């Protein structure tokens with residue numbers, strides 16, 4: 001399996017890059033401004049590091065808010081930065097609840113009702129299918145509800161490409 005290595009001061013992380021590069025390249029859209037954020041209860045950070053690099057390597061301009069972002073902070077950041085799309089990441093098992101609250105808060109804000117939002121990661125607690133929760137997230141206003149696999153990263157690229165085409 002191909003891996004990409006990231007080094008920090010006291011840390012060495014090997015991340016799998018096992019998606020098919022050709023198909024991702026087909027879905028590349030350069031130059032979008034993307035606001036990347038964790039969810040309110042989630043303190044995990046490597047997911048956000050990975051996604052930032054993933055999106056920047058595809059030419060996007062990423063505004064990264066970091067972990068534990070409340071719905072009101074997310075909304076304020078969207079008003080301040082006017083992104084083309086929002087990418088939410090959650091892996092702690094509370095993603096369905098947290099992302100739903102975040103997106104409902106965004107949708108209630110004048111001017112942000114149509115801002116495209118994709119959410120993904122390990123959204124629910126292990127062992128649950130999450131179908132009903134995913135439907136709830138879509139109903140709340142998420143344009144894409146994704147998981148944590150290589151195919152989901154590819155689907156994120158496809159979603160962003162569709163957003164760019166529709167703009």
Ligand code: B12
Nearest residue numbers: 042043044045046047089091092093120121122125126148
């Ligand atoms: C390191 C770690 C921690 C560290 C985090 C340190 C830090 N600064 O980040 C600490 C110890 C703090 C921690 C705490 C907790 N953790 Co933790 N943690 C992990 C662990 C071991 C690795 C996570 C990691 O860094 N992965 C590397 C990154 C790059 O991968 P990733 O996070 O999976 O992200 C990838 C995908 O998910 C996907 N993805 C993520 N977001 C998005 C978004 C989109 C749009 C798309 C398309 C894809 C995508 O793309 C990324 C790249 O492939 C995982 C287990 C594991 N092996 O995954 C558990 C894990 C995530 N933790 C878990 C849990 C339960 C917790 C705690 C609740 C434990 C507790 N009882 O306190 C707390 C939660 C704290 C909080 N408030 O959020 C569970 C979550 C279970 C679930 N979702 O079903 C896991 C899966 C462990 C397990 N098997 O039970 N954790």
